[in-house]
Amino acid sequence: MSVLLSGKTVVIVGAGPGFGRTLALRAAEEGASVVVAARTVTRVEEIAAEVRAAGGQAFAAPVDATDPDSVRALRETVAERVDAVHGLVYSAFAVPSMKPLAQTDHEQISRGIDLSVLGALRTTQEFTPLLEAGAKDPVEADDDTAAASPTSGRPPVSSSVVMMASAVIHHSRERYAGYKIAKTALVALGHSLATELGPRGVRINTVAPGYIYGDTLKAYFEHLAGKYGGTIDDIYQHTAEKMDLRRLPSEREIVDPVLFLLSDAASAVTGQTLTVDCGEFHN
Ligand SMILES: NC(=O)c1ccc[n+]([C@@H]2O[C@H](COP(=O)([O-])OP(=O)(O)OC[C@H]3O[C@@H](n4cnc5c(N)ncnc54)[C@H](OP(=O)(O)O)[C@@H]3O)[C@@H](O)[C@H]2O)c1
Numbered sequence: 001m002s003v004l005l006s007g008k009t010v011v012i013v014g015a016g017p018g019f020g021r022t023l024a025l026r027a028a029e030e031g032a033s034v035v036v037a038a039r040t041v042t043r044v045e046e047i048a049a050e051v052r053a054a055g056g057q058a059f060a061a062p063v064d065a066t067d068p069d070s071v072r073a074l075r076e077t078v079a080e081r082v083d084a085v086h087g088l089v090y091s092a093f094a095v096p097s098m099k100p101l102a103q104t105d106h107e108q109i110s111r112g113i114d115l116s117v118l119g120a121l122r123t124t125q126e127f128t129p130l131l132e133a134g135a136k137d138p139v140e141a142d143d144d145t146a147a148a149s150p151t152s153g154r155p156p157v158s159s160s161v162v163m164m165a166s167a168v169i170h171h172s173r174e175r176y177a178g179y180k181i182a183k184t185a186l187v188a189l190g191h192s193l194a195t196e197l198g199p200r201g202v203r204i205n206t207v208a209p210g211y212i213y214g215d216t217l218k219a220y221f222e223h224l225a226g227k228y229g230g231t232i233d234d235i236y237q238h239t240a241e242k243m244d245l246r247r248l249p250s251e252r253e254i255v256d257p258v259l260f261l262l263s264d265a266a267s268a269v270t271g272q273t274l275t276v277d278c279g280e281f282h283n
Pocket residue numbers: 013014015016017018019020037038039040041043063064065066090091092093094115164165166167208209210211212213216217
């Protein structure tokens with residue numbers, strides 16, 4: 001049986017029906033107790049119920065990541081149930097302006113930064129005490145000789161924050177400008193938080209997916225097929241031609257690298273951006 005996240009509590013902020021749902025199910029499969037949070041209460045409750053029906057542990061809670069009071073309320077709800085959080089995934093996202101900067105007003109850019117960057121910052125700051133508690137070694141108090149230390153052979157325990165960026169950070173296509181600004185700033189935030197919270201045992205990394213081939217992208221390809229002619233398969237093949245692997249990553253293929261970063265297998269990985277795009281960009 002796989003136990004990558006055994007005994008850990010993982011909070012997902014901005015859990016949607018695609019990536020967020022798959023992440024909740026996979027994290028629970030790997031032994032985590034999962035908190036599923038977003039604004040749409042019915043959806044996060046459905047995801048949590050699906051996790052429980054599959055034999056996992058999960059509960060749902062509302063959160064608006066742009067509202068400090070709401071993020072505080074989420075932290076309080078979580079703290080009523082657990083003493084520590086070991087993993088936090090920030091994936092809140094709203095479709096940005098898809099126009100060049102000349103046709104994008106500053107208010108749209110500000111909203112993108114508020115959700116992607118400040119939302120990630122306020123969520124991480126609010127959860128830092130619980131994440132710090134998650135980085136305390138459970139066996140340390142019982143057995144001095146087994147205590148984890150840089151020289152004992154057993155790595156110190158850490159907790160982990162993963163923020164969802166995008167492979168948009170690697171290109172400058174005009175219509176993605178607003179999105180690129182927000183996701184690039186998110187990567188910079190990840191670097192700074194990694195430096196600031198590393199001494200407290202909290203690792204911070206970002207994951208940059210290219211395309212995620214799920215229902216949302218399928219619907220978009222259907223739209224493109226209708227607009228330009230051809231089939232969804234034609235659009236898929238045309239898009240996949242740019243990838244080394246000649247295909248697009250599935251939701252699960254984006255989720256599993258996130259699980260790795262949440263796990264102790266990544267105990268020395270912090271301040272990094274992991275691009276997951278079937279080889280469209282090399283960095
Ligand atoms: N899909 C892709 O192809 C792709 C590619 C590259 C990167 N990514 C990144 O991967 C992550 C997940 O993508 P996705 O396609 O699964 O996104 P998604 O389906 O849109 O899910 C993101 C969720 O964020 C929630 N959200 C929006 N505003 C929020 C707020 N103020 N507070 C809390 N939650 C909020 C939304 O749920 P509520 O409306 O219920 O709050 C939404 O369901 C995102 O960060 C995205 O930028 C996606």
